[in-house]
Amino acid sequence: MSQETVTFTLDGVKVKATKGQTIMEAADAAGIYIPRLCWHKDLPSGGNCRICTVMVNGRPAGSCLFPVEDGIVVENNTKQLKDHRCQVVEMHFIEGNHYCPSCEASGECELQALGYYTQMLTPTSPYLRPKYEVDASHPDVYIDRDRCILCGRCIRASEFLDGKCVFSFEGRGIHKRISVNAEHNLGETNMEASDRAATICPTGALMIKRTGYRIPVGKRRFDIHPIGWDIEKKKKSG
Amino acid sequence: MAKPLIATQHLTSCFGCHMSILDIDDRILKLAKMVDFDRSPINDIKEFTWPVDIGIIEGGVSNDEHVEILKDFRKNCKVLIGIGSCAVANSVPSMRNTVPLKECLEEAYLNGPTIVDGGIIPNDEDIPILLDKVYPLHEVVKIDYFLPGCPPSADTIWNALVALLTGKELEFPYELIKYD
Ligand code: SF4
Ligand code: FES
Numbered sequence: 001m002s003q004e005t006v007t008f009t010l011d012g013v014k015v016k017a018t019k020g021q022t023i024m025e026a027a028d029a030a031g032i033y034i035p036r037l038c039w040h041k042d043l044p045s046g047g048n049c050r051i052c053t054v055m056v057n058g059r060p061a062g063s064c065l066f067p068v069e070d071g072i073v074v075e076n077n078t079k080q081l082k083d084h085r086c087q088v089v090e091m092h093f094i095e096g097n098h099y100c101p102s103c104e105a106s107g108e109c110e111l112q113a114l115g116y117y118t119q120m121l122t123p124t125s126p127y128l129r130p131k132y133e134v135d136a137s138h139p140d141v142y143i144d145r146d147r148c149i150l151c152g153r154c155i156r157a158s159e160f161l162d163g164k165c166v167f168s169f170e171g172r173g174i175h176k177r178i179s180v181n182a183e184h185n186l187g188e189t190n191m192e193a194s195d196r197a198a199t200i201c202p203t204g205a206l207m208i209k210r211t212g213y214r215i216p217v218g219k220r221r222f223d224i225h226p227i228g229w230d231i232e233k234k235k236k237s238g
Numbered sequence: 239m240a241k242p243l244i245a246t247q248h249l250t251s252c253f254g255c256h257m258s259i260l261d262i263d264d265r266i267l268k269l270a271k272m273v274d275f276d277r278s279p280i281n282d283i284k285e286f287t288w289p290v291d292i293g294i295i296e297g298g299v300s301n302d303e304h305v306e307i308l309k310d311f312r313k314n315c316k317v318l319i320g321i322g323s324c325a326v327a328n329s330v331p332s333m334r335n336t337v338p339l340k341e342c343l344e345e346a347y348l349n350g351p352t353i354v355d356g357g358i359i360p361n362d363e364d365i366p367i368l369l370d371k372v373y374p375l376h377e378v379v380k381i382d383y384f385l386p387g388c389p390p391s392a393d394t395i396w397n398a399l400v401a402l403l404t405g406k407e408l409e410f411p412y413e414l415i416k417y418d
Contacts, residue, residue, distance in 0.1 A: 099333055100417035101323050101388035112417055121384040121415065122326040126377050129335045146336075217418070226412055 006070040011077050023063035023074055024052060031235025033228030034076050035085055035114055037202055038151035039064040043160060046152045051088050051114065054081065086118035093123040095174070097132065097146035098203075104212030105204025107220025111149055112203075113227035135180070137187030140209055141198050148178045148205035157197040166191045178205070242403060243290035246278040247311060249304045250331040250372060251297030254389040255322035256280070259294070261392035272403055286314045292402060293317070296389075298324040298331040299373040301366035312379040317402060319383040320375040321395065323417060326384040332372040339370055383408060386417050 004019040010032055017026030022045065027034050037049040045064040052063045055075040063076075075081065092098075092111055100106050132145035150169065155178075158166040166189045170179040182188035191198070193208050201207070217223065248256060256279065262269065276290045277283045293315030299308060312318055323329035334342050347359045375381045385398055394414040401408045 093327075097328060097336060099328050099330065101329050102333075103418070106418040115417065116412065116415060119415070122320075122374070122376070122386055124376065127328060127332075127335075127374075129371060131336050223416075224413065 006068055008068055008070065008072045008074060010074045017068040019068070021068050023054060023056070023061075023066050023068055026068045027063065027076070028231050031232055032076065033231040034063050035117060035228065036064055037110060037114065037149065038153060040153050040157070040200060042196070043153060043156045043200075046156060048150065048152050049088070051085055053084065082118065085114070086120050089114050089118050089120055090123040090125060092149045093120075094125050094127045095130065096149065097127075097129065099146075103147065103204045104207055105147070105201075107215070107217065107223055109204060109222075110202035110227060113222040116222065117227050130174075132177070135186045136209075137185035138189075138191060139187070140193035141186060141191055142207055142209055143178065143180075143186055144205055144207070145177060146205075147203045148201075149203055150176055150178065151202055153200045153202065154178065154197045154206050157200040158191075158195065161196040161200075164190055164195065164197075166195070166197060241272065241274045242292065243276045243288070244273045244278070244292045244294065245276045245286065245290045245311065245315060246280065246294040247296070247307060248279060249295065249297030249307065249325070249375075250300040251322065251324045252330075253279075253296070255296035255325075258321075258387075258389035258392050259395055262396045263392070265392075265396055269399065286310070289314045289316070291316050292319065292399070294319050294321055295375055296320075296322045296325050298329065299369065299375060299378050300331060300371075301368050303366035305369075305378060308375060308379050317382045318375075318379070319385060319398065319402075320381045321385045321387075321390055323386055323388045325375050326381070326386050327374055327417065329388060332374075335371045339368060343368075386415060388418050390414075391416075 006017050006019050007014055008017060010027060015026060015030045024034050024036065024039065034052050034054060036052045038046045039052065047062050047065045050062060053060050054063045056066060057073055089111065100112060106112060134145065135143040155167040158164045165181055168179055168181055169176055171177050180186050180189050198206065198208050246256065260266065275281050276288065277286050293311045295308065295311060295318065299305060320326040324331050343359045347357045383398065385394055387394060391414060394410060397410060397414065398408055
């Protein structure tokens with residue numbers, strides 16, 4: 001099957017891509033990292049977080065969904081977009097309750113890593129300090145909604161990778177929560193620790209019990225290398 | 239020319255950030271040549287002798303006394319730096335923020351597992367009054383620079399101080415800015 005090649009411009013550089021790819025997929029292949037949170041390589045794009053927003057011909061578009069087209073002009077690494085991303089990261093930090101120093105996901109958390117990536121020293125807006133419920137009813141997996149950024153990865157993973165339908169959203173706007181498809185709690189669902197959904201959360205909101213703090217500080221995923229380093233490495237090594 | 243003056247203070251914290259300041263090891267000798275310390279727990283000076291150039295605060299704001307101290311620092315420091323996650327972000331002290339203060343006090347002093355024969359919630363006029371929440375510094379006064387970390391490493395603190403004292407931009411390599 002022959003694949004149609006298209007060429008587009010990404011931050012002033014000509015990039016070749018295959019028709020049907022999203023801008024993010026094409027950028028990844030070219031070794032250019034576009035920040036993302038709700039996207040996961042094994043899942044269909046959700047388009048929930050908008051961190052991956054780029055400018056396409058001068059208009060904002062989610063790069064994890066927008067397909068490449070011949071001749072489009074895409075901006076990614078601009079001051080405006082960097083500020084936008086830092087703002088989105090800040091909003092996640094103030095809308096949840098993220099206690100990084102004591103969190104099991106610290107060092108492995110993609111939200112925290114994006115804080116480092118966007119050079120956020122601290123969120124500058126006041127914290128909202130909302131009240132969220134912890135669901136520890138399941139013997140092996142727990143939900144700490146303080147840390148949930150509503151990316152929907154667990155929902156998609158449960159549906160598309162596990163063939164279950166354990167998670168869903170409830171509520172709207174600031175009242176939106178991750179919830180489970182059961183009368184009361186996670187313990188009543190057919191969730192198992194071996195489900196892909198159990199390890200797909202970008203933060204520490206959905207965690208397998210008794211596995212925290214195993215990796216020493218200094219050796220965790222984002223201790224040494226920034227998020228996106230693996231993608232950018234491709235470009236550097238040619 | 240007189241050396242620049244530094245003042246430091248801890249609020250609700252574990253003193254770990256001050257330990258991290260001391261952790262600059264022998265660079266402390268260089269620091270002593272570059273600056274003088276005014277009000278600080280390191281020399282036990284409890285009031286400002288004069289206004290200072292750099293104020294460094296560790297810890298979150300959790301009672302009325304902290305608010306006064308912090309305002310005093312803002313008034314007396316040309317540049318005010320928050321160091322450590324408790325001072326600049328959500329951290330261990332702020333974990334009480336999603337529980338009403340009354341419930342926290344009742345759990346600690348009336349219903350906790352180590353309470354024998356009832357108990358009382360301390361209410362002496364000399365004890366600072368707890369705020370409804372624990373706040374990061376910048377929700378109370380303007381803060382000029384933030385150094386996150388639990389604690390920020392000695393290298394992070396050293397880099398920041400040297401940059402400020404030599405009039406350079408604060409820039410950090412990736413490994414030096416961490417929230418934990
Ligand atoms: S629990 Fe985790 S994976 Fe699920 S929506 Fe929240 S942040 Fe995303
Ligand atoms: S990664 Fe594209 S919207 Fe979240």
